[in-house]
Amino acid sequence: MTPRTRRQLAGAWAMVPFALLLVGARVWQPPGELPTRWSGSSPDGFTDGGTVLLTTLTVAGFCSILAALVALVRVFVPGRWSRWIVALLATVSGAAAAAYGVGAWATSLAGSAAAVHPWWVALVVVLAVLCGVVAHRVHGLEVPSRAELLHGIPERSRVVPVTRPDPAVGRAAAGGDGDERAPGEWTGRSASRLLVGLSIYTGLVFAVCVALLLFGGPHYRLLLVAVLVVGVPLTLFVLAWSRVRVVVDAGGLRVRSERLPVTLMRVRPAEVLGVQVLDVDPMAWGGYGLRATAGATAYIVHGGDALVVHRANGRRLALECVEGEPRVGAAVLLRVAGQALADARSGSAVG
Incomplete structure (x- = not known):
């Protein structure tokens, strides 16, 4: 269709x-x-x-x-x-x-x-x-063709088929200083004080609303349920994003919360068209914290170098990590996505 x-x-x-x-x-x-x-x-x-x-x-x-x-x-x-x-x-x-x-x-x-x-x-x-x-x-989402999306990605940042792992990338990702992570894996961390404060503020506002509705008597039960249904998930959502860990491995890219035991976002290798490291301006991406615009999602703490992933659905994902070298993460993700692309093409050729 x-x-x-x-x-x-x-x-x-x-x-x-x-x-x-x-x-x-x-x-x-x-x-x-x-x-x-x-x-x-x-x-x-x-x-x-x-x-x-x-x-x-x-x-x-x-x-x-x-x-x-x-x-x-x-x-x-x-x-x-x-x-x-x-x-x-x-x-x-x-x-x-x-x-x-x-x-x-x-x-x-x-x-x-x-x-x-x-x-x-x-x-x-x-x-x-x-x-x-x-x-x-x-x-549904009207996604441009793959050729149109690749046209907007610098050639050196595009995913290309890779058939053999790169030992250099593996050593760089492992840190080279006794880090026991598996070769080809990279981890970055980030925390947003803005989202910490916002989660506290949101929780307090909804707690006050619940208290007032409880003292208001049975006439406000329906409104109380509505406040709880909206307030609790919203507060937990903001809290979860206040401190995150970004992991790049053979499964692609995952953003996990370090406040709650949940995976907030996942980008599989087959979804990656290109990876860049850009000096991001918060105002150009919608502001600080977690932002979603028409064509991009961004997690920005201070502004500066961030891992930018070009996805097959036409959206970009920008993640600023205050711990971890984003250039290493970009290299690992390009390698992982390249291997997935090579596997897909070889499977098509065999089929």
Whole structure:
């Protein structure tokens, strides 16, 4: 399936909630009223069902039109952006359709709008997120051809087939001073004070929110669950990235957290097209700490020499290590990726 077809299918998917609302409006009569606000476990705000239907139709219809334009007009919206824009529009459109559909269904099951429990709101959120995720996955990433990607990589930094290990690289990677690591392996370390402070700040903010909601009584249970679901993973994510270890070996490149026992990122040898060591300017890569832009992901502490990996998906990965020589890491990764490329070509030739 071509990227253009996938993009159009994602745009069509974003219009499905609007179509479902239109069908529902024709087949089922809108309920007299729907709950729109809760106080604890009981609704205390209601809106006419026809008004809710008209509002959700307007929102979903507007999102459908925008999604169609983004999916069709490739000249003005690059593929990297259209994927997220269509996913966002599909999420909003799905939320609008789910708000009316779930509300009407819950009212029918409960017998009246006054008996609808607020936990039904969670189903609306799940359906909206699911709609956006499907659009994101269907759209996919429009990746330039391998030749186009290689054109932007300096020739000396490109991965070339390698059939025999280089002893010099192995000795350099081992450190040459009694380091017992296996030849061809390199390790670098980095820590970001910015992310340390941010993890502490994030944890404190969510802890205060949880405390306030606990003292607020049972009326805030749904909000408390939402805060915990968002706050705990976000705090742990920031904490994990505050100190990392970068390992290059026969399995490619791995970024592991030294705060938590998790692997944060992995780049396999077959995904590597080129490796450079560049003097990175934080502002040119989005700032300090962990940054993600349209075409790159960067982990920058102070700015300076960083290991920059050109990936087959068109993205670049920049990792600044305060411990470890990045030029050795680049050499090892080029060697490992070259061996993987040689193995792939020999396998193709045999096949």
